[in-house]
Amino acid sequence: MSLQKARRIIKSGMDLLGTPYVFGAHTGETDRFDCSSFVQYVYGAHGIILPRTSRQQYLLGKTVPLSSVRRGDLLFFTTSKRAKLKGLNKIGHVAIFIGNNSILHTSRVEKKVAIASLDPYWRTRLVGARRIIGNSKSK
DSSP: OHHHHHHHHHHHHHTTTTOBBOTTOOTTOSSOBOHHHHHHHHHHTTTOOOOSSHHHHHTSSEEOOGGGOOTTOEEEEEOTTTTTSOGGGGEEEEEEEEETTEEEEEOTTTSBEEEEEIIIIIGGGEEEEEEOTTSTTOO
16 A cells, blocks of 8 residues: 555656745745645645645654665755755655655745656755655655
8 A cells, every 4th residue: 555655646746746845935835846845735635634844744754774775765965055054944845755766846946836856956965865755654
């Protein structure tokens, strides 16, 4: 069940490839996204309600080591503005892991919903991974 749900979530995200990135995009907007509104929308379309910001989303699910990340897991990153901050404040970006060392997300880097490689850029900014799908707290 979890693998099928991950596939459906990823497909829904892929259907939005090319949608513009706009920092601070509002919940429910589908003509523009920022990283966390994108993840919130795609998961929400499959009955998994997530909070609005990447820092709030990081508090959900189960921590997963990068070596055990599966498709559909959320990866969290720092940004140049947040890199020196501590704890939760360090997080400034979220993406969906889609396998093959790749993430599905939207950011200032690509300026639209896109697929990106973890290497080299994103891996150096990785803070952690969380499993939402298949976690006992998710629906």
